[in-house]
Amino acid sequence: MEWETVIGLEVHVQLATKTKIFSAASTAFGAEANTQACAIDLAMPGTLPVANKQAFHYAVMFGLAIDAEIGKRSVFERKNYFYPDLPKGYQTTQLALPIVGPGHIDIELDGGEQKRVRIHHAHLEEDAGKSLHENFQGMSGIDLNRAGTPLIEVVSEPDMRSSEEAVAFARKLHSIVTSIGICDGAMSQGSMRFDVNISVRPKGQEKLGTRTETKNLNSYRFMEACIAQEVARQIDCLEKGEEIRQETRLYDGDTHKAKPMRSKEEANDYRYFPCPDLLPVVIDDDFIAAARAALPELLDARSARFESDYGLSAYDAGILCTDHPTANFFEATAKSCDDAKLSANWLMGDVSAKLNAEEKKLADSPISPEQLGGLIARIKDNTITTKIAKQVFEFMWAGEGDADAIIESKGLKPTGSGDLEKMVDEIIANNAKQVANYQAADESKRPKMLGFFVGQVMKASKGQANPQQLNQLLKAKLDG
Amino acid sequence: MHNLTIAEIIAKLRAKEFSSTEITQHFLKRIETLDPQYNSFITVTKEQALAQAKAADKRLVKGNAPALCGVPIAHKDIFCTNGVKTSCGSKMLDNFIPPYDATVVENYAKQHAVILGKTNMDEFAMGSSNETSYYGPVKNPWAVDCVPGGSSGGSAACVAARLAPGATATDTGGSIRQPASLCGLTGIKPTYGRVSRWGMIAFASSLDQGGVLTRTAEDAAIMLNVMASFDDKDSTCVDHELSDYTATLQDSIAGMTIGIPDEYFSEGLDPRTQELVEQAIKQYEKLGAATKRISLPHSHLAVPAYYVIAPAECSANLSRFDGVRYGYRCEDPKDLEDLYTRSRGEAFGDEVKRRILVGAYALSAGYYDAYYSKAQKVRRLIKQDFVNAFNEVDLIIGPTCPSPAFKFGAKGDDPVAMYLEDIYTIATNLAGLPALSIPCGLADGKPVGLQLIGNYFQEGRLLNAAHQFQTETDFHTLSPEGI
Numbered sequence: 001m002e003w004e005t006v007i008g009l010e011v012h013v014q015l016a017t018k019t020k021i022f023s024a025a026s027t028a029f030g031a032e033a034n035t036q037a038c039a040i041d042l043a044m045p046g047t048l049p050v051a052n053k054q055a056f057h058y059a060v061m062f063g064l065a066i067d068a069e070i071g072k073r074s075v076f077e078r079k080n081y082f083y084p085d086l087p088k089g090y091q092t093t094q095l096a097l098p099i100v101g102p103g104h105i106d107i108e109l110d111g112g113e114q115k116r117v118r119i120h121h122a123h124l125e126e127d128a129g130k131s132l133h134e135n136f137q138g139m140s141g142i143d144l145n146r147a148g149t150p151l152i153e154v155v156s157e158p159d160m161r162s163s164e165e166a167v168a169f170a171r172k173l174h175s176i177v178t179s180i181g182i183c184d185g186a187m188s189q190g191s192m193r194f195d196v197n198i199s200v201r202p203k204g205q206e207k208l209g210t211r212t213e214t215k216n217l218n219s220y221r222f223m224e225a226c227i228a229q230e231v232a233r234q235i236d237c238l239e240k241g242e243e244i245r246q247e248t249r250l251y252d253g254d255t256h257k258a259k260p261m262r263s264k265e266e267a268n269d270y271r272y273f274p275c276p277d278l279l280p281v282v283i284d285d286d287f288i289a290a291a292r293a294a295l296p297e298l299l300d301a302r303s304a305r306f307e308s309d310y311g312l313s314a315y316d317a318g319i320l321c322t323d324h325p326t327a328n329f330f331e332a333t334a335k336s337c338d339d340a341k342l343s344a345n346w347l348m349g350d351v352s353a354k355l356n357a358e359e360k361k362l363a364d365s366p367i368s369p370e371q372l373g374g375l376i377a378r379i380k381d382n383t384i385t386t387k388i389a390k391q392v393f394e395f396m397w398a399g400e401g402d403a404d405a406i407i408e409s410k411g412l413k414p415t416g417s418g419d420l421e422k423m424v425d426e427i428i429a430n431n432a433k434q435v436a437n438y439q440a441a442d443e444s445k446r447p448k449m450l451g452f453f454v455g456q457v458m459k460a461s462k463g464q465a466n467p468q469q470l471n472q473l474l475k476a477k478l479d480g
Numbered sequence: 481m482h483n484l485t486i487a488e489i490i491a492k493l494r495a496k497e498f499s500s501t502e503i504t505q506h507f508l509k510r511i512e513t514l515d516p517q518y519n520s521f522i523t524v525t526k527e528q529a530l531a532q533a534k535a536a537d538k539r540l541v542k543g544n545a546p547a548l549c550g551v552p553i554a555h556k557d558i559f560c561t562n563g564v565k566t567s568c569g570s571k572m573l574d575n576f577i578p579p580y581d582a583t584v585v586e587n588y589a590k591q592h593a594v595i596l597g598k599t600n601m602d603e604f605a606m607g608s609s610n611e612t613s614y615y616g617p618v619k620n621p622w623a624v625d626c627v628p629g630g631s632s633g634g635s636a637a638c639v640a641a642r643l644a645p646g647a648t649a650t651d652t653g654g655s656i657r658q659p660a661s662l663c664g665l666t667g668i669k670p671t672y673g674r675v676s677r678w679g680m681i682a683f684a685s686s687l688d689q690g691g692v693l694t695r696t697a698e699d700a701a702i703m704l705n706v707m708a709s710f711d712d713k714d715s716t717c718v719d720h721e722l723s724d725y726t727a728t729l730q731d732s733i734a735g736m737t738i739g740i741p742d743e744y745f746s747e748g749l750d751p752r753t754q755e756l757v758e759q760a761i762k763q764y765e766k767l768g769a770a771t772k773r774i775s776l777p778h779s780h781l782a783v784p785a786y787y788v789i790a791p792a793e794c795s796a797n798l799s800r801f802d803g804v805r806y807g808y809r810c811e812d813p814k815d816l817e818d819l820y821t822r823s824r825g826e827a828f829g830d831e832v833k834r835r836i837l838v839g840a841y842a843l844s845a846g847y848y849d850a851y852y853s854k855a856q857k858v859r860r861l862i863k864q865d866f867v868n869a870f871n872e873v874d875l876i877i878g879p880t881c882p883s884p885a886f887k888f889g890a891k892g893d894d895p896v897a898m899y900l901e902d903i904y905t906i907a908t909n910l911a912g913l914p915a916l917s918i919p920c921g922l923a924d925g926k927p928v929g930l931q932l933i934g935n936y937f938q939e940g941r942l943l944n945a946a947h948q949f950q951t952e953t954d955f956h957t958l959s960p961e962g963i
Contacts, residue, residue, distance in 0.1 A: 039580055043800040045573065046560045046582060046679040048714050078796045080843075082820055089799020142804065271843035273852060276685035276793055278715050 002203040008158035010195040020148035022049030037144035043087035055150040058182035060291035068103025085129035093125035107168040118157040163227035210244040310340035336373025375403035482642035486699040500550025504533035520638035524597035536592040548591040554647040557598035560679040569601040569613040572827035582679025600634030605683040608901040612831040621960040626885035629659030636663040646694040654905025657917035661880035661929025672912035673718035676711030682797040684790035687909040697946035701725035729947040734768025739873030743779035750883035752923035760920040776865040782907040788855035795839030863911040870935040880917040880929035919955040
């Protein structure tokens with residue numbers, strides 16, 4: 001039987017606010033355990049939460065970025081369960097009235113085909129602390145630095161049909177939240193974490209199969225591996241005539257295996273109810289307008305603009321709009337030399353190759369967009385050839401300055417036409433024998449023989465002669 | 481000295497008739513000798529009180545001191561006090577010393593008031609008799625075989641026994657007004673959001689409100705002036721203009737319309753209580769107020785709605801007491817589950833457990849709509865009853881409790897009978913309205929309370945009406961035998 005995979009994602013995105021969602025404690029990563037947890041984060045008796053306005057600002061920015069409805073009235077609820085890293089014994093989250101309603105994210109598949117993944121909603125909530133199970137001699141340690149870090153949980157519809165689509169969605173979401181600046185995107189620090197809902201069904205069947213949810217994936221690689229494993233497991237089960245248990249599974253990043261955590265029957269009854277310590281949050285049009293104003297141009301829109309404004313191909317525009325720093329670099333280069341196509345070629349070609357070879361990021365490029373533009377300008381006005389330009393580029397990469405200075409100081413200016421003619425005349429005069437041979441030779445053999453004279457002039461000009469110009473000149477003189 | 485009101489103490493401190501240190505020592509001495517009979521304090525902060533009194537005396541010399549400078553008061557042990565044990569009447573927090581002050585505590589500290597100690601209360605404010613305290617029941621100074629009411633029983637008993645001239649308290653369903661009624665005091669629960677809940681250990685967050693217990697309406701006005709504040713640490717605190725509640729005490733109440741709800745004078749009301757309340761209403765008519773029969777048709781639903789909402793909120797509010805970070809932890813837990821079940825099982829009393837279970841049940845899947853959602857709908861109906869009533873009247877009058885103080889154990893086996901103690905007080909918590917109780921006479925030697933309910937933020941008007949009553953009557957000056 002042919003099976004179809006159905007995947008939905010729930011993604012926890014840590015918001016890049018300076019302080020926590022309900023307290024003034026810092027959210028910075030990596031501090032000594034429990035040094036960034038105040039009385040509120042520790043759920044000391046009598047303490048009360050106060051919602052962080054910036055978290056709402058970021059959540060609304062996200063909603064606008066995915067073309068979603070904004071929840072004009074959102075309500076925090078308490079999700080009740082006991083765990084040592086959950087100090088209050090409930091997580092403050094949103095359920096019935098989330099801040100971000102239905103929206104969508106478009107992903108690009110391998111064949112260049114676009115696919116729309118619907119977003120069910122995204123809600124604001126607080127992160128839990130961390131349980132530390134090592135180095136405590138049979139006990140567990142609790143670090144509450146992370147407790148209360150603001151999150152948005154982005155819940156997709158089950159619209160993905162393969163691990164490739166799931167990963168493409170995850171990457172796209174990462175690109176959106178980092179490019180609008182609401183998340184630092186540091187996946188190794190848990191800034192984005194994925195829960196994957198997976199089911200399979202016979203191809204052509206409309207009814208969804210029983211799903212499992214695998215939690216705790218913090219890399220694309222894990223996600224890909226986990227989906228492959230889980231799909232294979234489910235298909236295997238079904239082909240053996242067994243049923244899929246609706247369950248939550250936990251992925252272990254060390255063993256690369258997922259294990260059942262709890263079944264549907266064992267699932268907690270979270271006893272959600274509106275948090276009486278926090279009033280409903282009303283978002284007005286001004287607040288939304290401010291979030292919209294704070295939103296940078298989205299990459300998809302920017303890519304479309306690159307196509308129309310600069311005449312780039314969809315492919316080139318897409319590559320240049322992988323992220324805003326690359327797109328910014330491109331636009332600055334193009335502006336300083338007024339040649340978008342050459343700017344795109346140099347950036348995607350030589351610059352990118354250098355960065356890859358040296359494992360550097362664009363931000364670490366020793367050449368600024370203006371410097372690159374300066375180099376391209378000299379190609380455009382025929383001061384130097386593309387070949388010379390590549391030499392100049394090497395000097396620039398080594399930090400030797402702007403293109404013009406390097407061309408001057410290294411004597412890389414091509415020989416002027418007057419000088420070239422003089423050199424050609426000299427070479428012809430000094431090589432009478434070769435000239436006679438050339439002129440006696442058959443037309444078909446001449447191009448090859450011309451190479452000798454080209455070589456001589458090049459040698460004399462130290463390689464600076466414009467080859468095209470030289471060829472023409474030599475042919476004119478020798479062919480008579 | 482101990483029979484002086486707060487207003488009198490303020491005047492005499494300024495007239496240098498005695499110092500803060502002297503009156504503080506006097507009250508501390510009384511607590512030491514008499515409180516063993518009443519058990520109204522959980523913690524007496526003697527040294528700290530004397531240090532505060534000394535500082536207050538210096539401040540008084542400088543002149544222009546804040547109103548409560550040097551006045552000794554007591555805090556209910558539900559308000560967190562930096563460096564001083566705050567137990568909330570529970571074994572769970574018997575070892576808990578907060579590293580911060582409640583905003584209410586801070587407000588009195590800024591005035592240089594002197595804190596005598598922390599008063600006894602029903603465990604986590606759950607109770608109407610003070611019998612649920614881990615620290616043992618508080619005895620009613622009017623009749624030591626009777627309850628003082630609850631949950632602010634310690635605050636009420638210490639003021640009634642003249643161990644402090646005033647005390648802070650909290651009211652979730654009647655926890656200020658019912659003890660005020662049973663102990664012959666003035667007790668006010670302000671509008672929800674008038675007093676900060678920061679540092680006030682939560683029972684039911686949408687109902688809890690801080691207030692005061694004093695002997696007179698004037699003292700309540702003085703104390704509430706300090707307690708009320710806007711606090712950005714409490715998201716439910718309302719940024720409503722602050723009033724000087726003492727400024728309007730003398731206003732005439734002639735022309736005021738007072739509503740008498742039929743539902744508050746029906747079955748279950750003790751006839752002696754009914755008679756005293758009716759006499760008090762006549763007194764108001766003498767003072768020039770017009771009275772009007774009104775109806776609050778959903779009153780009978782207040783207790784059932786409350787006993788869904790309050791336990792639901794408490795079931796989550798008390799989850800933080802898990803033996804992990806502070807408070808009681810069982811010996812040698814064998815695993816996490818054991819740590820939770822034994823820590824909570826051993827440290828919470830029966831009434832707390834009962835309410836957590838009821839609340840968790842009301843919120844559980846499949847029951848939420850039938851209980852919690854329905855209770856919230858009832859809550860809106862009850863609020864609407866009051867909104868309608870206040871279109872016609874300025875204040876609402878009635879009994880505070882169905883009957884005077886009852887004997888220990890009288891309602892011990894029957895939680896529902898105990899819950900009905902708050903039948904007249906609970907609706908105002910559900911609606912978030914301000915209300916107070918003042919003494920209106922004795923029945924068989926035990927005080928009876930009169931309740932006045934005001935519209936939102938009408939604490940000034942309530943205290944004005946209470947003060948006017950007290951200028952014409954002397955029920956508030958009566959004291960228990962031997963005091």
